[in-house]
Amino acid sequence: MSLDSAVRIFAGLMVMISLALTVWVNPLFIWLTAFVGFNLIQSAFTGFCPAAMVFKKFGLQ
Template identity: 65%
Template sequence: MTLDRAMFRFAGAMVLLSVALTMWVSPLFIWFTVFIGLNLLQSSFTGFCPAAIVFKKLGIKSGCAFQ
């Protein structure tokens, strides 16, 4: 698995988790969803993603998006 695929899977899982938490725990978890969206947006412009750095340190090989 490449870093790109790991990031897409992680982001998708976090969005689904935040929506589930918003529905079943507290409506305030919507801010978690907003944070995830903003992080995805800024990483598309800057190329900086903290989760990508962690995954790289865990040994996942780079893809073409996060080099």
């Protein structure tokens, strides 16, 4: 699996988990969804992605 695919899968899972938490636990979890979206936008402009750095440490290329 490539690094880009891993980051996309992780972002998608985080969005789905945060939406489930928003519906079933507390509406304030919507801020987690917003954070993930903001992080995706800023990484597109800056190239800095914390998730990619973590996945690189785990050996994905």
